[in-house]
Amino acid sequence: MLDFLKNRELNGNHLFFKLFNDMSDLVYLTKVGEDQSLSYELANESAMEFSGLTVESFGKPLQEVLPEKVFKVIEGEYQEAMAKGEPITYEDSVEAPPGFKHYKSSANQHVYWESQITPIFDKAGNCSYLLAVVRDITERKQKEDELKRANDRFELVWNSVADVMYIFDENERFTKVNKSFEKLLGWTEKEILLDDSISIIPEGSQEDLSRIVAEVKKGKVIPSYETQRITKDGKIVDVLASYSPIYDLNGGWDGTVAVYKDISERKQYETELKKLALQDPLTGLPNRTALYQRIEVEMKRAKATHQMLAVFFLDIDKFKEVNDTMGHDIGDELLREFAHRVKGCIRKNDLLARLGGDEFVILMNELNDKQEAIHIAERILLSLQTTWKTQNLERKISASIGISFFTDYNQEVKSLLKQADVALYKAKEKGRNNFQVYG
Numbered sequence: 416m417l418d419f420l421k422n423r424e425l426n427g428n429h430l431f432f433k434l435f436n437d438m439s440d441l442v443y444l445t446k447v448g449e450d451q452s453l454s455y456e457l458a459n460e461s462a463m464e465f466s467g468l469t470v471e472s473f474g475k476p477l478q479e480v481l482p483e484k485v486f487k488v489i490e491g492e493y494q495e496a497m498a499k500g501e502p503i504t505y506e507d508s509v510e511a512p513p514g515f516k517h518y519k520s521s522a523n524q525h526v527y528w529e530s531q532i533t534p535i536f537d538k539a540g541n542c543s544y545l546l547a548v549v550r551d552i553t554e555r556k557q558k559e560d561e562l563k564r565a566n567d568r569f570e571l572v573w574n575s576v577a578d579v580m581y582i583f584d585e586n587e588r589f590t591k592v593n594k595s596f597e598k599l600l601g602w603t604e605k606e607i608l609l610d611d612s613i614s615i616i617p618e619g620s621q622e623d624l625s626r627i628v629a630e631v632k633k634g635k636v637i638p639s640y641e642t643q644r645i646t647k648d649g650k651i652v653d654v655l656a657s658y659s660p661i662y663d664l665n666g667g668w669d670g671t672v673a674v675y676k677d678i679s680e681r682k683q684y685e686t687e688l689k690k691l692a693l694q695d696p697l698t699g700l701p702n703r704t705a706l707y708q709r710i711e712v713e714m715k716r717a718k719a720t721h722q723m724l725a726v727f728f729l730d731i732d733k734f735k736e737v738n739d740t741m742g743h744d745i746g747d748e749l750l751r752e753f754a755h756r757v758k759g760c761i762r763k764n765d766l767l768a769r770l771g772g773d774e775f776v777i778l779m780n781e782l783n784d785k786q787e788a789i790h791i792a793e794r795i796l797l798s799l800q801t802t803w804k805t806q807n808l809e810r811k812i813s814a815s816i817g818i819s820f821f822t823d824y825n826q827e828v829k830s831l832l833k834q835a836d837v838a839l840y841k842a843k844e845k846g847r848n849n850f851q852v853y854g
Contacts, residue, residue, distance in 0.1 A: 435459050436459050436460040436461075438459055438461065439461060439551065440461070440548050440549060440550045440551075441458075441459070441461050441462035441465055441466075441528075441547075441548070441549035441550075442457075442458065442459045442461075442462055442546075442547070442548055442549075443455060443457075443458045443462050443466075443546075443547040443549070444456045444457040444458070444544060444545075444546055444547075445477070445493065445544065445545040445546075445547065446543070446544055447497070447541075447542050447543055447544060447545060452476055453476065453477045453490065453493060453545075454473070454474055454475055454476055454477060455468065455472060455473050455474075455475075455477065455480070456473065456474075456544065457473070458473075462549070466480075466481070468480065477489065477490070478490075485509075488507070492505060492530065492532055493532060493545050493547075496532040496533070496534045496545060497534050497542045497545070499534075500534060500536075500542075501534070502531055502532065502533040502534075503531070503532050504529060504530065504531045504532075505529075505530055506527065506528070506529050506530075506552070507527075507528060507530070508525045508526060508527045508528070509525065509526055509528065526551060526553050527551075527552050527553045527555075527556040528549050528550060528551055528552060528553075529549070529550045529552045530547055530548070530549045530550075531547070531548050531550075532545055532546070532547045533545070533546045533547075533548075573593045574593050574594040574595075576593065576595060577595060578595060578674050578675060578676050578677075579592075579593070579595045579596045579599050579600065579654070579673075579674065579675035579676075579677070580592070580593045580595065580596065580672065580673070580674050580675075581593065581596050581607075581672075581673055582661065582670055582671070582672050582673075583670055583671055583673070584669070584670040585668065585669060585670055587628065588611060589607045589608055589613075590608070590670065591604070591608075592604045592607055592608075596675075599646070599652065599675070599677055600615055600644065600645075600646050600647060600652075601646045601647025601648060602615075602647050614645075615644045615645055615646075616644065616645070617643055617644065617645045617651060620642065620643065623642065627640065627658055628658075628671065631658050631659070631660045631668075631671050632660070632668050634660055634668070635660075636657070636658070636659050636660070637656070637657055637658040637659075638657050639655060639656075639657060640655070640656045640657065640658075641653070641654075641655055641656075641678070642654060642656055644675065652677060652679050653677075653678050653679045653681075653682040654675040654676060654677060654678060655675070655676040655678050656673060656674065656675050656676075657673070657674045658671050658672070658673050658674075659671065659672050692704065693705035693708075695768070695769040697747060697750060697751065697769070698750060698751055698754040698769050699754075700754055700758075700767055700768055700769045700775075701766060701767075701768040701769075702768060702769065702770075703768070703770050703771070705768060706766065706768035706770070706776055706778065707828060709766050709768075709778060710726070710778055710828050710831070710832075711828060713778060713780045714821060714824075714826075714828065714831075716780070717780065717821055717824070718824040721824075722780070722781050722782065723781075723782040723783075723784070723785070723820060723821065723822060724778070724779065724780055724782065724820065724821035724831075725777075725778075725779040725782055725785070725787075725788035725818060725819070725820050725821070726776065726777070726778055726779075726818070726819050726820075726821070726831055726832060726834075726835045727775075727776065727777035727779070727788075727791075727792065727816055727817070727818055727835060727850075728774070728775075728776055728816070728817040728818075728832070728835040728836050728838065728839040729757065729774075729775040729776070729777065729795070729814050729815070729816050729817075729839070730772075730773045730774050730775065730814065730815060730839065731749070731750075731753055731773040731812060731813075731814050732812070732813045732814060732815055732847040732848060733847075734746070734749070734772070734773040737749060737810075741805075741808070744806075745805050745806060745808070748805045748806070749803065749805055749812065750769075750773060752803065752805070753773075753775075753799075753812070753814070754767065754769065754775070756795075756798045756799060757775065757777070757795055757798070759798065760791060760794040760795045760798050761777055761779070761791055761795075762779070762791075764780060764781070765777060765778065765779045765780070765791075766778040776832070776835070777791075779791065782820075785820055785852070788818055788820070789818075789850075789852075792816050792818060792850040793850075795814070795816065796813070796814065796816070796848065796849070796850065799812055799813055799814055800813075813847060813848035814847075814848070815839055815842040815843050815847045815848065815849065815850070816838075816839065816842060816849070816850035816851070817835045817836060817837065817838030817839030817840070817841065817842055817850070817851055817853065818835060818838055818850060818851070818852045818853065819831055819832075819834035819835040819837075819838060819852075819853040819854075820852075820853075834853040834854075835853065837853055838850075838851045838852060838853040839851070
């Protein structure tokens with residue numbers, strides 16, 4: 416029985432040392448002397464090979480078996496572990512010795528390692544040994560470095576694009592914004608991430624965003640969506656937005672990345688084009704197209720409310736003579752002054768338009784009776800009586816006016832305008848400088 420136990424002990428020790436020496440981690444057992452001196456008591460084969468230890472190295476002070484620089488580092492870490500009385504972990508890098516096979520790094524390349532130092536205390540509470548387990552983390556560090564490089568490249572691209580980009584999570588809270596976001600909308604990333612009360616959505620547009628988010632949650636990509644956003648100083652900007660879902664490791668929706676292209680200049684340009692398409696370039700008044708659009712709207716409204724409309728046709732008496740004798744520059748100035756005087760006579764909601772040449776039209780809505788329109792016509796004729804001064808030349812100018820009323824709610828636009836035109840020619844026949852009502 417005694418022999419059996421002895422053999423099992425021997426076999427157990429053999430197995431322990433075999434496992435001990437087969438470990439890829441470096442393992443050092445360091446003895447702490449009464450004078451706090453340090454000496455290796457035990458090390459596995461990997462540790463001996465890496466540190467250049469031999470059997471003769473055991474029992475000798477560490478400063479005699481290790482390079483001075485290495486000893487200083489290890490001594491400091493050992494003293495920290497003893498002072499704290501608990502395991503400590505730290506990372507460092509060393510140059511792998513030539514031919515060291517336990518590391519994946521080639522010779523003369525730096526190896527990253529993680530050391531855990533555990534103090535071992537005797538019954539009296541004194542630290543008698545230090546167990547150091549050193550693990551090669553080179554591959555992990557390389558992956559971390561590659562991930563950092565990838566993140567750095569992402570940050571470079573993220574903050575270099577001209578378009579606004581930001582990410583919000585499943586609770587619709589900002590998690591990241593780029594530099595273009597800060598430039599266009601005014602808030603820094605720090606401000607936007609720390610203050611949940613900040614909103615870039617103009618009042619009344621929240622419902623549209625909620626609808627879009629609901630679609631993105633279903634996995635849909637919103638590629639192009641014109642909308643408006645509000646800046647830190649309250650300015651409204653037009654943007655072309657796109658939204659794409661972000662997924663977690665389990666494939667669940669985890670947030671959204673939004674991209675905004677600033678289209679404020681384009682929208683302003685489009686507005687100017689629309690304005691030019693509906694505006695007379697000489698006088699700045701609405702043109703024929705704008706007039707027809709407005710008349711159609713007002714006729715529908717008048718039909719629904721049973722209110723009266725009036726249309727005036729006006730032209731300047733003997734304007735062709737002015738153009739032919741005094742030149743087009745004088746004629747253009749005369750047209751602008753005529754538009755100015757007539758506009759000063761009509762009501763705020765009335766529309767004055769120029770059809771071309773010296774032909775103008777007034778649209779009056781929400782009339783209580785025909786007399787209101789007649790008073791306006793009288794006011795216009797009176798305003799023209801004052802002597803006109805153009806380029807140091809003085810002359811008298813008058814106008815003829817034809818008026819038609821929209822009381823037949825089945826009447827069409829062309830018919831209403833034709834009646835006013837007929838009344839205008841009637842005013843001409845009666846000697847000009849007067850108004851006539853159709854009918």
